[in-house]
Amino acid sequence: MYQNVTNPGDEGLDDRALDLRRRARSYVEEVLIPLEEEAELLHGRLPDATVQMVKEKALEAGLTGGLHKPENGGQGWSKLEWFLVEEQLGRSTNAISWHIPNGYNVWDIASEKHIEKWLKPLLRGETRDAYAVTEKNAGSDPSGIETTAVRTDAGFRINGEKWFVTSGDVADVLVVMANLEEDGELLPTLFVVDKSLGGVETIEDPGFTHSYPDGHPTIRFNDVEVGEDDVIGGIGGGDEVQKDWFAEERLGIAARGIGSMWRLLDETVDWAITREQGGSRIMDYQGVSFPLADSATDAAAGRQLTLEVARLIDASADPKVCHNKASMAKLFVSEAAWRCADRCVQIFGGRGYRRDNVAERFLRELRVDRIWEGTSEIQRLIIARGLEKRGVETLLQ
Ligand SMILES: Cc1cc2nc3c(=O)[nH]c(=O)nc-3n(C[C@H](O)[C@H](O)[C@H](O)COP(=O)(O)OP(=O)(O)OC[C@H]3O[C@@H](n4cnc5c(N)ncnc54)[C@H](O)[C@@H]3O)c2cc1C
Structure with missing residues (x-):
């Protein structure tokens, strides 16, 4: 999957991963982002014909069922490839990406009967x-x-x-x-x-x-x-299955959170360098530019941590260490992303409180990332137990 890093933007990714990231990016920019304001006005519920179009475009772009096995109708992505796609999806609001045909990861270990009856139709977009x-x-x-x-x-x-x-x-x-x-x-x-x-x-x-x-x-x-x-x-295997599921879901939340920060910073920097008040661009006031600098630093640091989790899982590293690090990524990114949205609303001023403003939508949407798939407090508990059981060095490296 890795090649020599010749271009920093390529991050040493191979052609398959670069192509996947390009397809995901186009899909987000051409299909999802243009629908956000309509989705917001309709309380998230887009018309059936639009939902059908969102599904069909995802099928055409090969973005459905990413982590599921190709023989079951999925794409067989690595966690790193999945990260690249989720990061792009995180750049859009209103979870329109939920219409992309997919199924929960537990179906992969389901019986042949359930894979035929449920997983395959899920990945074709026929059922939920x-x-x-x-x-x-x-x-x-x-x-x-x-x-x-x-x-x-x-x-x-x-x-x-x-x-x-x-x-x-x-x-x-x-x-x-x-x-x-x-x-x-x-x-x-x-x-x-x-x-x-x-x-x-x-x-x-x-x-x-x-x-x-x-x-x-x-x-x-x-x-x-x-x-x-x-x-x-x-029978009795529910808790074990759930542990695998949590590491993956937390990695996904972190990847999407990084995408959200990317979009928030993109739009807010554009605004701050064009908006003038008091005879200056607002970007020239440190009260505006420093919070943006802090969030950019959070996004870059969180991205490295999250990429590391993806690579560790792909390399079949100790699942307990992956679990701890996934908690660190989820905790750090979900808190940083919401902080970033809050800062961006502030920098947009009154416009930041309008529902057609991306920061306003992200401020509401990112809040739940600190609650679902284990609250921030529960992530801290997991990390603290990991420090005790596996040692500081293991968690930091
Ligand atoms: C929009 C949304 C969608 C969801 N989707 C699903 C879903 O599809 N399937 C599903 O099964 N669940 C789902 N959940 C549930 C979600 O996972 C839980 O809300 C979450 O795990 C917290 O549980 P709780 O709401 O009961 O809060 P509680 O567990 O009651 O926690 C309340 C507060 O106490 C704190 N707290 C609790 N225990 C400790 C502790 N030991 N140490 C320190 N602090 C602690 C928590 O951090 C929190 O701040 C969803 C929740 C939301 C809001």
Whole structure:
């Protein structure tokens, strides 16, 4: 994947990676960014024909199902290649990129039956999925989940309630974490739940700060019957599968956060060098230029940290170290990106408070990156435990 670095912009990437980054960049600039203001006005919900166009352009550009295996309809990207694409997607607002056909990573370890029934249609853009772990009494500490599964003659019966199920309003299939009660033990297990099954009930679909295409409803499972083989990762394997998933999701959040800072800085620097007040360009006031300099430094430092995580995962480094470093990248970038959006709103002045301003949208959208996939406090806990268990040197190198 790497060649000698001849041009700093190429970062030693090979032709395949450079081509991928070029395609992702064109897609973001030509398809996603022009739709942002319409998406904002429509509270995230673009017309069906537009959504279809967004999907088709992604299919044409080869940007669908990036990390999934080619034999399942994915692209088989490395984590570094994925980073390059997610960084570009992060430059756009309103999560219009959620329409790019894709599926949660756990489908890769699903049975042949589930890959045919769910993953392949997901990657063709024909269906949608959602992933349900969080509950009313189990957020940062998922060990407190109360959703249960019990064995039946035909498979399992699920009861419980899941909160904040992203895309749960539009999904056809849900991956649901439940404790299987067996021989007095609680075995955390991931179940595949067809949303059209009897007993799956949406009980609340609240509004959230961002204007995104999908909601995050609360979904209740009332005696939902699933089959013997509707399990992913084996009985009791839910927690293990989740750990891999977290490192990847945190890497994605960091990559997109860097893209967001890039876009914010691009637009805000353009503004600051053209806007004049008090007889000078506002860029000439240090109160304006220094926050931009600080955010540019954050973005460049966060980018190196995040790239390192991608390269370590690709090199099959110790998963625990990758997990710790993914937390560092997510923590650093999500906090730096929101700070950057806040600074940019300030520099745009009154215009920064308008919904047609990119900084205003990012200010609302980036806030959740400090909450989902583990809050900033939980990332700090993971990093602190890593310092103790694996040593300072391992985490710093
Ligand atoms: C828009 C959105 C989409 C989401 N999508 C999904 C989804 O698709 N699937 C899913 O399963 N979940 C999803 N979530 C849930 C998300 O992962 C949780 O909100 C998050 O993990 C925090 O849990 P909580 O909200 O219950 O907060 P709590 O765990 O109640 O935390 C409240 C506060 O206490 C702090 N805190 C908790 N424990 C500790 C501790 N040990 N040390 C220090 N501080 C602590 C937290 O950092 C936080 O500040 C989503 C959430 C949002 C907002």
